[in-house]
Amino acid sequence: MAKRRKVANPLALAVLAELSAEPMHPYEMGRRLQEHGKDRDIKYTRSSLYMVVEQLRKAGFVAEQETVRDTQRPERTVYALTEEGRAELYDWMRELVAEPQHEYPRFGVALSLLAVLEPAEAAALLERRLAALDATAEEIRATVRGAKESGVAWIFLIEEEYRLGQLEAEQRFVTGLVESLRQPEYSRTWQEFFRSRE
Template sequence: MRRKVANPLALAVLAHLVMGPMHPYELGKQLKETGKDRNIKYNRGSLYMVVEQLRKAGFIVEHETVKDTQRPERTVYALTDAGRDEMYDWMRQLVSDPQHEYPQFGVALSLIAVLSPTEAVELLRDRVGALAKEISETRSLIGKAGDDGVEWVFLVEEEYRISLLDAELRFVTGLISSFEGTDYRRSWEQHFGREP
């Protein structure tokens, strides 16, 4: 299904507006405070651009304009019925329907044969170290959030991240063994010549 506004940041905006009308700055602050910025890349400009796209699509409306002495005038946005319907439809699709994604590591793997076995092993070992570090940091983040009383459902995307990282770590470790095998080295040299 083709969506009027397909940016994942738009879905996050709609989901946060379910809780009530907000100013884009407040939305951005909540995304950061809840760690959603680890899964949804954005900056201030892209956030305001998505808010405007959602407004034009009829998914949100200007709720009120707030003026206080400390800050410039701020527009607060609210979810429309169409926006609520769009958000729930989009969420149901994302949760139930697996989509093929194109991660950059998949691209690298599809072309990795051009690297010498020695270099491939060195680079994959670097990746193992980076993956182990990210797994450790994510587990620490989950532990701290749990200690702070954050409900598990608000950390589920981090648990998913750990599952993917663990699977990738196992895969890369096995791949290193394959690259270190003498049969592969011999085959690589037949196709590409001797290693530098």
């Protein structure tokens, strides 16, 4: 069972991970998250990043190390990871890697309510989804190929490989679902069900 965390936002985990490398200010954290492609997996804005850093500070996971004054930029506070923050980072990572958690993807919601759409419309919409999935999968393959050719180690590409695996599994599932929706038997069952409710 997942632990109740003082700061449970996934962005907080990314901040702890970035600070495990070296102390830095929030602007630099955001730049590195983008540079490393983490913004594809963790949704955030500049203000939410600053808010999470403040939550981590209040929880005792990060501490202000120094304030940097630069004539061309506003004053910036550099944060460092505390021992409690390092322990939280590793504990949280171990939990996420080892223990599957139920998530609530939006597509799952749509599938649970798919019967409200006529079979032909549902199949056509799912084919549009398949086209989008194909394009996204090809984009990921190109990104991974390019990164490998540039010498990026495989460990730094695992989230992209995971996304690709998920997309490929979804493509297989949706393809089978479209075929099932096009079966005359399903259309008859769907029509009988909705007629009985009129």
